[in-house]
Amino acid sequence: MDEPSTRSCAGSWAAEMAIHAVLFDWDGTIVSNDPGAIDLAASAVDAYARKYLGVDATGGDFARAFQSVVPPYTPGETGTSPVIGRIIGEAMTWLGWPCGTNDVEACSRLFFEEHMRHQEVYDDARALLSSLKFRGYRVAVVSNAIFPGHYFATRVNELGLAGYIDSFVSSADVGLAKPNPAPFRRALADLGVEPHDAIFVGDSPVTDIPGARNAGMRAVLLQRNQQVHDRAGFLVIQRLTALNGILGEGTVF
Numbered sequence: 001m002d003e004p005s006t007r008s009c010a011g012s013w014a015a016e017m018a019i020h021a022v023l024f025d026w027d028g029t030i031v032s033n034d035p036g037a038i039d040l041a042a043s044a045v046d047a048y049a050r051k052y053l054g055v056d057a058t059g060g061d062f063a064r065a066f067q068s069v070v071p072p073y074t075p076g077e078t079g080t081s082p083v084i085g086r087i088i089g090e091a092m093t094w095l096g097w098p099c100g101t102n103d104v105e106a107c108s109r110l111f112f113e114e115h116m117r118h119q120e121v122y123d124d125a126r127a128l129l130s131s132l133k134f135r136g137y138r139v140a141v142v143s144n145a146i147f148p149g150h151y152f153a154t155r156v157n158e159l160g161l162a163g164y165i166d167s168f169v170s171s172a173d174v175g176l177a178k179p180n181p182a183p184f185r186r187a188l189a190d191l192g193v194e195p196h197d198a199i200f201v202g203d204s205p206v207t208d209i210p211g212a213r214n215a216g217m218r219a220v221l222l223q224r225n226q227q228v229h230d231r232a233g234f235l236v237i238q239r240l241t242a243l244n245g246i247l248g249e250g251t252v253f
Contacts, residue, residue: 019247021193022132023184023212025202026143029222029240030129031119031159039063041114045088045107052106055097065091070146081171084108084146112147116155122224124240129164131244140167140187142200144177144207167191178204179211188215201243209234220246 027033034040042063049057069090071082088108092099099107132139145152149170156162167190171177174186188195195216202208203222212219219234220243235246 019137019197019199021138021140021188021191021198022243022247023140023142023187023198023200023217024125025200025204025208025222026141026145027119028203028224029122029201030125030141030161031121034118037115037118038066040118041111042066044110044114048103048107048110049092049097053097053099053103055095057095057097061095062091065094069094081144081175081177082146083148083172084111084151087146108147109151112151113155115147119155119159121159121161122240126161128240128243129161133164137247138166138191138193139164140169140191141165142169142178142183142187142202142211143171144183145170146172149173178207179209179214181211181215184212184215184217188217199246201237201240 024030043059045062046057046059049055049062066087069087085104085108088111089099089104092104092107129139141152143152147170149168149172152168152170153162156165156168167187169183169187169190171183174183176182178184184195184200188198191198199218199220200208200212200215201220201222202212203224205221209219209221213234221234221236222240223236223238225238237243
């Protein structure tokens with residue numbers, strides 16, 4: 001199925017909107033999630049500790065410490081967003097590892113790189129981003145992430161998406177997580193557009209949809225490999241390319 005589930009709503013949007021920007025979630029929307037990514041990243045930190053800190057880190061040590069110090073998160077809460085450097089430092093302290101600021105920064109980068117290594121761009125995401133760029137839309141990513149936004153720059157480039165994304169906002173930079181509207185507002189400011197000139201697309205009905213609407217944007221829920229059901233007040237799609245039908249075929253130049 002490649003059509004919005006609420007056809008009449010899509011038609012009214014096309015008539016009403018003068019959209020100039022499209023904002024996206026990252027994990028599960030633009031790139032695939034790897035369920036084992038955290039364990040792989042933690043194992044890389046264990047290896048770093050054995051080599052550079054002189055500790056007898058066994059498999060799983062850092063993973064256990066990481067899970068112990070990460071603040072509990074309830075989907076939908078609008079509290080502060082944890083940051084990787086603080087988590088890494090607290091986990092190392094929890095384990096009693098000798099470490100300095102440089103070690104924390106090195107392990108933060110290492111954790112990020114290993115965590116992201118196995119992510120792949122969805123085919124429909126690449127196709128849509130290319131189309132949006134060609135048609136003149138501004139594009140941003142708004143992600144609930146423990147990593148600062150500048151960490152993503154290299155990875156976005158490696159994935160071949162640097163030319164398509166104008167701003168990457170991480171909740172770690174803002175200090176507040178979706179569905180708080182603050183990360184969305186940061187992205188809108190980066191793009192220089194008003195909420196009514198943008199739409200947001202994400203795969204979480206708990207964080208993405210209410211967060212975008214709290215920021216004053218229209219929202220589209222992406223449900224990959226799931227049965228699509230009509231939802232009140234927003235559209236539901238199964239593939240990102242369905243967004244072309246919502247935006248129309250023209251350019252925004």
